[in-house]
Amino acid sequence: MAVEKIKKLGNIMIFTLIMIYYIEGLILLVLLMLCFSILQIKHGRRLLKRIWMHLTLSALSYLFPKPIFICYNPKIMNKSKNIIISNHLSEFDWLMILTSLIRLERFKNICIVLKDSLQSIPLLGYGMKYFGYIFLNRRIEVDREIIKTGIERLKDNGNFDLLIFPEGTYLDSESIQVTKKYIKKNPCLIDGRDFVPSEVLLPHVTGFDIIRESLNGNADGVIDITLLINPYKKYPQDFYTYLKCLTDFQDRINFVIFLDYVEDFNDVDFIFRKFKEKDHMIKKYKKLEIGEIKSQEEFMIVAKKLEKHTKDCVFDAIFIQSDWSPFFYVFFIFLNLLGLYIAKK
Missing domain, CATH: 3.40.1130 (Glycerol-3-phosphate (1)-acyltransferase)
Structure with missing residues (x-):
């Protein structure tokens, strides 16, 4: 029973980390959307939709393996x-x-x-x-x-x-x-x-x-x-x-x-x-x-x-995953380390 509770707690912590990663990414994307709208960048909507989807796939790949x-x-x-x-x-x-x-x-x-x-x-x-x-x-x-x-x-x-x-x-x-x-x-x-x-x-x-x-x-x-x-x-x-x-x-x-x-x-x-x-x-x-x-x-x-x-x-097998994941993960780590550094200053 104790093992199950620990496992559930661990799962919740992992899920929380994933959501922090995802929400931070969404905030940045929404800011980009606002900038693209103001600047009227022609192909911005299509580009950001693609980034949004890859961010979603990278975040949820762990939950849907x-x-x-x-x-x-x-x-x-x-x-x-x-x-x-x-x-x-x-x-x-x-x-x-x-x-x-x-x-x-x-x-x-x-x-x-x-x-x-x-x-x-x-x-x-x-x-x-x-x-x-x-x-x-x-x-x-x-x-x-x-x-x-x-x-x-x-x-x-x-x-x-x-x-x-x-x-x-x-x-x-x-x-x-x-x-x-x-x-x-x-x-x-x-x-x-x-x-x-x-x-x-x-x-x-x-x-x-x-x-x-x-x-x-x-x-x-x-x-x-x-x-x-x-x-x-x-x-x-x-x-x-x-x-x-x-x-x-x-x-x-x-x-x-x-x-x-x-x-x-x-x-x-x-x-x-x-x-x-x-x-x-x-x-x-x-x-x-x-x-x-x-x-x-x-x-x-x-x-x-x-x-x-x-x-x-045609038959195929697909996965909830993104080739862009390594970039997103590195950027997430960098962003949070930068935030910690600024907070200490």
Whole structure:
């Protein structure tokens, strides 16, 4: 018991050090953003977004050390104007998705549709606004104009990868009850059959429909992402709580990810159909009753059982890590030593 308490205390101390490192880096980046905005440096936003992501990867690599196995359609590599949709399982989905998009060379022009409340997060909120992310407040008439303005900006920039989470929040024991209550009053029919999901939430389609309408054909297609927890957990966020992340470095949340590409997304029920497919796929994954997938070979076998192992798909293993980490670590040490020196003076 004493050993476990010491281990948890040690884990908290490590986590605290990581957060100090990350927050100091964010403060410096926000200061750079302010300077770049004042000086109107043309390519500053793209450069700082890249630095921000590498800082994040370097900070969180210790907390998420396991490989993420991905299976993707290689068409994604050659498309430059995309909507990205994904199911939402946890607070950590964004990190896994962005790491995958970096591997597929789709991070450069990323824009994310987010809840308006996220703007108020210290440092992070300012950064997301600086990068031009789109914030919605869930009032349809207001959001319609926000989306249209955001889409016009993306079209003016040329290439874009616009990420949305149609479910609006992650799947947990509370949100699934909201979905069930809603469906009882408002049945969702696809091809005359009720769609009652249990492994995903009923998606909101209005935002996607406005995006599609605003793009008016000016998009190559949809990157369709399906996240699976490795190994399967019914409600990942209920299990992998923040406290668990703070104190338990042995059992880390991990994912396997499927990324498909869909060029025709004009079906009025497109989002409902895609989430019905995700729900069906995750149910099949659950029935396999397998443990943790630890190798690419094991992942390929699972993909085949899920009928996702096509002749065109590409398999890979990626990690939450950055080649820039040594530079960040050295700079962090230098900055703090300099601070100590100045304090003593």
